[in-house]
Each structure stands twice: as structure tokens, then as C-alpha cells.
Amino acid sequence: LLHAGPTVAAEGTAGQRARWLPPVLRGDEIWCQGFSEPEAGSDLAALRTRAVRDGDTYVVSGQKIWTSHAEVADWCELLVRTDPDAPKHRGISWLAMPMDAPGVTVRPLRTPAGSTEFAEVFLDEVRVPAGNRVGAENDGWRVTMVTLSFERGTAFVGEVVACRRTLDALAAEARRNGRWDDPVLRRRLGRLNAEFRALWRLT
Ligand SMILES: Cc1cc2nc3c(=O)[nH]c(=O)nc-3n(C[C@H](O)[C@H](O)[C@H](O)COP(=O)(O)OP(=O)(O)OC[C@H]3O[C@@H](n4cnc5c(N)ncnc54)[C@H](O)[C@@H]3O)c2cc1C
Known part of the structure; x- marks a missing residue:
């Protein structure tokens, strides 16, 4: 409701909006945010999770961290590097990844207060359909700014x-x-x- 949904509404195709928005509005499907990585926090564009195109799918490998509610999420708005040779803000794409895809491992992180709201998410050759990309390939940084604008605006x-x-x-x-x-x-x-x-x- 606060970030993935509005991003799909603003940037998704008609088919993507029809597939993903109704379950979000009904509360039937939960999304988490796979942006941060161990070496990409404030400097988010330094992210290294790699997506290699193989026909109609991306093969994704890497690691995310601080992923809130990953344990219960059905989908992940995932930032991946699709062009490692481009300047770092230009080689990124925004994908919708099903959390039950083979190769996704969620490891909860226990906070000092005892909660396990955050998790590490490990991705080992996860196959994500190219049709799950929101926005053009390598235009993910612009889409990310759309996501973060919604998130900053509505988070509180x-x-x-x-x-x-x-x-x-x-x-x-x-x-x-x-x-x-x-x-x-x-x-x-x-x-x-x-x-x-x-x-x-x-x-
Ligand atoms: C409640 C909460 C929920 C979160 N949920 C998610 C989520 O669902 N998905 C997700 O992807 N991420 C999530 N995050 C992660 C969050 O987006 C990152 O923590 C954030 O991007 C900062 O990254 P970092 O923790 O690696 O800190 P760092 O980037 O290591 O920064 C540490 C400190 O150094 C400072 N600093 C960094 N670079 C510089 C610089 N060049 N000059 C001066 N100071 C600098 C920062 O201001 C900060 O004070 C969540 C974080 C919180 C607190």
C-alpha cells in the first residue's frame, strides 16, 4: 500500500496493474522491499545483486538485508543490476520477485528488542520472468525514486x-x-x- 502498490500504479503496465493491485488492496498479498544490501545502504546505487537475462527470464543472484516483513511477504520489489558496465545509477532494474521462487532463502535477523521484523534475503539463481520488470531495463533508478517518493510521503x-x-x-x-x-x-x-x-x- 505504501511503496510497491503506488509504484505499480504509476509505472506498471495495464497487465501488471490488473495482476498486482487488487490483491494489495484486498490485503491478500504482501510485498516487501529488497533494496538495501550489506554494501549498499545510504549509497543504494552501489547495489550488486546481479540479474542476467536468459530468454524471457532474469537469473538473479545476490543478497539483500534489512528486508522488513520478508518472512510473510508474497512478493518483493527487488532492485538488481542488469548492466554492470553502465554508470552505477544507470544499470539498475526494478523487478517484482515472487518470494516462493526456488533459490530465495529468508534468514530473520533478531533485533536487540527481540523482534524478527527484519531479514536477510539470499538469492541463488532465482528465475524472475522479464514481464515482472516495472519500467524499462536499466531505468530502475528512476523507478526507485518513484517508490521512495511514495514511501517518504505516506510512511507515517x-x-x-x-x-x-x-x-x-x-x-x-x-x-x-x-x-x-x-x-x-x-x-x-x-x-x-x-x-x-x-x-x-x-x-
Ligand atoms: C526501520 C527500518 C526498516 C527498514 N526496512 C528496509 C526494507 O524493508 N528494505 C530495505 O531494502 N531496507 C530497509 N531498511 C534499510 C535502510 O534503508 C538502510 O538502513 C539505509 O539505507 C541506511 O543504510 P545502512 O544501514 O547500510 O547505513 P550506512 O549507509 O552504512 O550509513 C551509516 C551511517 O553513516 C552515514 N553515512 C553514510 N554515508 C555517508 C557519507 N558519504 N557521508 C557522511 N555520512 C554518511 C549515514 O548517514 C548513517 O548515519 C530499513 C531500515 C530501517 C531503520
Whole structure:
């Protein structure tokens, strides 16, 4: 809903939109994001996971890390290097990879807090149909910027809504118990309201 879906809506073909979007909207299929690698974090374009074209499929080998919810995902929006000789931002493609494809191994990472939300994903000659590429071959960096724009825009929408609801509840309670007459309290709530409204506009 927050990154793969909007990317497919914006950049996918009619067939890709028809195949992938309805299950996302119904909550029937979950996507994870296979972008980061051990040597490609902030410098994402340094990614090395390789996809070699073999007829109508790509043969993908490499490793991803910090893949949130990989254990439960049905699909992975996967960044791969399709042209190792091109400048690093130009040789990348964006693929939709089924997580149950042979050669995909998910190894959960346990955080200090005990959760296993992240995983490493190992890819050993995974065959991905070329028809699962979103955008043109080697144009994946541009598609990635589309994905990240959606993700940055919507990632915290739930938190903003929760903040606004809590503020409404606080104001209602202050009106109920008589504290609403306190100008200091009203000013503080008003300021928070302005900040949350600004945050909502940015979202
Ligand atoms: C909650 C969470 C969920 C995530 N989920 C996913 C996911 O689902 N899929 C996925 O692919 N990735 C995911 N990530 C990974 C995330 O995108 C990366 O952590 C991020 O890209 C940074 O990479 P890195 O951790 O390797 O840090 P690094 O790139 O090693 O950076 C470490 C520190 O060095 C600084 N730094 C790096 N380069 C420079 C420089 N040139 N100059 C100055 N400072 C620099 C950075 O600002 C940072 O403070 C997730 C991360 C978090 C925190």
C-alpha cells in the first residue's frame, strides 16, 4: 500500500496493474522491499545483486538485508543490476520477485528488542520472468525514486492520524472538565494543532 502498490500504479503496465493491485488492496498479498544490501545502504546505487537475462527470464543472484516483513511477504520489489558496465545509477532494474521462487532463502535477523521484523534475503539463481520488470531495463533508478517518493510521503500517515485523534480527544476532555478556559493550555493545544495540520499537508 505504501511503496510497491503506488509504484505499480504509476509505472506498471495495464497487465501488471490488473495482476498486482487488487490483491494489495484486498490485503491478500504482501510485498516487501529488497533494496538495501550489506554494501549498499545510504549509497543504494552501489547495489550488486546481479540479474542476467536468459530468454524471457532474469537469473538473479545476490543478497539483500534489512528486508522488513520478508518472512510473510508474497512478493518483493527487488532492485538488481542488469548492466554492470553502465554508470552505477544507470544499470539498475526494478523487478517484482515472487518470494516462493526456488533459490530465495529468508534468514530473520533478531533485533536487540527481540523482534524478527527484519531479514536477510539470499538469492541463488532465482528465475524472475522479464514481464515482472516495472519500467524499462536499466531505468530502475528512476523507478526507485518513484517508490521512495511514495514511501517518504505516506510512511507515517498512520502516526499523523493518531496524533490528530489524540489531540481532538484532549481538547474534548479539556472542554468537558473546565480546563478549556485556561489560555495557556489552549495556546499549547492550538500550537500542536497547527503543527499536526502542517505535517498533514506535507504528507
Ligand atoms: C526501520 C527500518 C526498516 C527498514 N526496512 C528496509 C526494507 O524493508 N528494505 C530495505 O531494502 N531496507 C530497509 N531498511 C534499510 C535502510 O534503508 C538502510 O538502513 C539505509 O539505507 C541506511 O543504510 P545502512 O544501514 O547500510 O547505513 P550506512 O549507509 O552504512 O550509513 C551509516 C551511517 O553513516 C552515514 N553515512 C553514510 N554515508 C555517508 C557519507 N558519504 N557521508 C557522511 N555520512 C554518511 C549515514 O548517514 C548513517 O548515519 C530499513 C531500515 C530501517 C531503520
